[in-house]
Amino acid sequence: LGPVIAVANQKGGVGKTTTSINLAASLATLDRRVLLIDLDPQGNTTTGLGIEKHQVDKGVYEVLMGDCALADALYDTPCEGLSLIPASMDLAGAEVELVTAEGREQRLSGAFEAYDLQPYDYVFIDCPPALNLLTINALAAIDRVVITLQTEFYAMEGLTQLMDTIRLIRGRLNPELVVDGIVLTMVDHRNNLSVQVEQEVREYFGSQVYEHVIPRNVKLSEAPSFGLPVMHYDVSCKGAQAYLAVANEMLEREHFH
Amino acid sequence: LGPVIAVANQKGGVGKTTTSINLAASLATLDRRVLLIDLDPQGNTTTGLGIEKHQVDKGVYEVLMGDCALADALYDTPCEGLSLIPASMDLAGAEVELVTAEGREQRLSGAFEAYDLQPYDYVFIDCPPALNLLTINALAAIDRVVITLQTEFYAMEGLTQLMDTIRLIRGRLNPELVVDGIVLTMVDHRNNLSVQVEQEVREYFGSQVYEHVIPRNVKLSEAPSFGLPVMHYDVSCKGAQAYLAVANEMLEREHFH
Numbered sequence: 464l465g466p467v468i469a470v471a472n473q474k475g476g477v478g479k480t481t482t483s484i485n486l487a488a489s490l491a492t493l494d495r496r497v498l499l500i501d502l503d504p505q506g507n508t509t510t511g512l513g514i515e516k517h518q519v520d521k522g523v524y525e526v527l528m529g530d531c532a533l534a535d536a537l538y539d540t541p542c543e544g545l546s547l548i549p550a551s552m553d554l555a556g557a558e559v560e561l562v563t564a565e566g567r568e569q570r571l572s573g574a575f576e577a578y579d580l581q582p583y584d585y586v587f588i589d590c591p592p593a594l595n596l597l598t599i600n601a602l603a604a605i606d607r608v609v610i611t612l613q614t615e616f617y618a619m620e621g622l623t624q625l626m627d628t629i630r631l632i633r634g635r636l637n638p639e640l641v642v643d644g645i646v647l648t649m650v651d652h653r654n655n656l657s658v659q660v661e662q663e664v665r666e667y668f669g670s671q672v673y674e675h676v677i678p679r680n681v682k683l684s685e686a687p688s689f690g691l692p693v694m695h696y697d698v699s700c701k702g703a704q705a706y707l708a709v710a711n712e713m714l715e716r717e718h719f720h
Numbered sequence: 721l722g723p724v725i726a727v728a729n730q731k732g733g734v735g736k737t738t739t740s741i742n743l744a745a746s747l748a749t750l751d752r753r754v755l756l757i758d759l760d761p762q763g764n765t766t767t768g769l770g771i772e773k774h775q776v777d778k779g780v781y782e783v784l785m786g787d788c789a790l791a792d793a794l795y796d797t798p799c800e801g802l803s804l805i806p807a808s809m810d811l812a813g814a815e816v817e818l819v820t821a822e823g824r825e826q827r828l829s830g831a832f833e834a835y836d837l838q839p840y841d842y843v844f845i846d847c848p849p850a851l852n853l854l855t856i857n858a859l860a861a862i863d864r865v866v867i868t869l870q871t872e873f874y875a876m877e878g879l880t881q882l883m884d885t886i887r888l889i890r891g892r893l894n895p896e897l898v899v900d901g902i903v904l905t906m907v908d909h910r911n912n913l914s915v916q917v918e919q920e921v922r923e924y925f926g927s928q929v930y931e932h933v934i935p936r937n938v939k940l941s942e943a944p945s946f947g948l949p950v951m952h953y954d955v956s957c958k959g960a961q962a963y964l965a966v967a968n969e970m971l972e973r974e975h976f977h
């Protein structure tokens with residue numbers, strides 16, 4: 464089984480869903496077999512791939528509650544080589560239900576152990592904008608975490624809290640957990656603040672920051688309204704090219720790790 | 721006591737904090753006495769007004785846990801007429817602690833009853849990006865809710881879930897709760913998707929949508945790095961003018977309700 468990777472950051476609106484869909488789809492375009500899991504009750508990854516949340520009867524909620532195995536919750540997507548475990552409407556209640564559940568932080572890792580994820584070269588998990596039990600379930604179950612960082616002042620602020628939480632989970636639940644890297648999103652080189660934040664992040668985090676960045680590109684926000692990853696909507700646009708470059712960089716970085 | 725207003729939307733990064741700070745500060749500039757409460761563990765409202773989260777010893781967490789009264793958690797801000805009840809680092813643990821607490825959904829409304837909010841014409845609450853117990857505490861304690869909506873595809877998706885939750889809280893916890901209005905944020909009239917989303921929202925929600933919109937304006941994202949509301953950073957910029965216009969519209973709308 465290839466690496467299991469969460470895309471996380473408790474700051475809202477920083478490109479977690481856009482990165483989950485388009486990085487997963489880029490790797491599928493590069494002939495990898497990829498599984499994507501929507502762990503956010505908003506269900507944007509599910510809708511962004513053209514699946515109607517209300518019509519999902521077996522999704523990640525049922526997996527977390529032990530009502531079905533991962534294998535029973537697989538959906539096809541418009542992208543060849545990419546399968547999805549969607550969010551259903553019930554996921555909105557999962558957080559409160561998990562607090563008093565047995566092994567509440569390791570329900571997802573338990574589901575992974577019970578299921579042979581063998582067919583996949585990569586598994587991605589889109590996380591909600593919170594350091595809550597859903598995100599902790601993801602951090603406890605994965606090998607690597609990709610942090611999406613919008614080049615804005617508020618986005619920098621939450622980074623320390625996120626890194627502290629990752630260290631905490633590594634110590635208590637998942638000793639293998641490493642930071643895969645930081646992907647800068649919605650970068651606009653005409654905007655001084657964006658340039659300044661990028662410089663500070665690169666100075667502070669060095670080679671943990673992906674060289675390729677994701678520029679602000681309207682095609683990225685149009686594609687989900689058609690239920691398509693961006694390379695199936697407009698492969699020549701800057702957004703699609705950027706995610707393909709980040710996917711290739713991820714493959715190269717693995718080579719040297 | 722004037723109206724208590726929450727700024728809410730579980731979708732992340734849609735301008736809740738930016739609207740909480742700048743709408744509250746605009747009303748203070750218009751000679752109202754305003755209290756702002758930071759109910760988001762990220763503490764962006766606290767930082768955006770120049771207060772260091774780590775140095776807060778009595779904030780909204782202590783109020784929710786009954787360790788201190790609202791009056792003990794008041795901080796001054798750079799804006800005359802605007803006081804803040806900040807988020808402290810402990811707020812990150814509040815969600816899990818509240819689940820098993822007595823009267824977990826009405827801790828904030830209880831604190832309001834115990835404290836004479838008399839000195840304030842307006843109270844604003846900045847909510848986290850989730851329909852969790854912190855947001856439910858806000859919805860149970862307020863008179864009105866302002867929904868900030870980014871003109872993007874994903875932002876539309878969460879609106880039904882939010883309206884359903886508001887209806888649920890009105891039925892169970894707070895019969896007075898009304899939607900004050902929808903404020904459109906980060907609007908860019910050169911971008912077709914933004915124009916299209918605005919049109920759809922106005923068709924669907926009619927007069928519930930504020931006439932004045934908040935345009936995308938880099939000064940709005942620069943101001944918090946100086947700990948200032950935008951009208952104290954650059955009063956002539958489009959962002960400052962837009963929030964003053966929305967504040968004035970809020971005053972007019974009250975007149976007719």
Ligand SMILES: Nc1ncnc2c1ncn2[C@@H]1O[C@H](COP(=O)(O)OP(=O)(O)OP(=O)(O)O)[C@@H](O)[C@H]1O
Nearest residue numbers: 475476477478479480481592678679680684732872
């Ligand atoms: N590079 C980009 N260029 C332009 N728009 C983008 C880009 N990346 C994301 N967006 C848009 O910005 C908004 C926020 O992105 P997205 O929803 O992926 O963030 P998120 O971190 O998953 O948000 P949440 O915290 O709510 O889960 C969306 O409307 C998305 O379409």
Ligand SMILES: Nc1ncnc2c1ncn2[C@@H]1O[C@H](COP(=O)(O)OP(=O)(O)OP(=O)(O)O)[C@@H](O)[C@H]1O
Nearest residue numbers: 475615732733734735736737738849935936937941
């Ligand atoms: N009108 C605007 N023009 C330009 N930038 C904006 C505007 N409004 C907000 N921003 C920036 O966009 C980002 C998201 O805004 P903000 O943090 O206020 O959203 P939020 O809904 O409070 O996010 P969260 O869900 O994480 O609490 C911030 O970096 C902010 O500075």
Ligand SMILES: [Mg+2]
Nearest residue numbers: 479480503507
């Ligand atoms: Mg998302």
Ligand SMILES: [Mg+2]
Nearest residue numbers: 736737760764
């Ligand atoms: Mg906020």
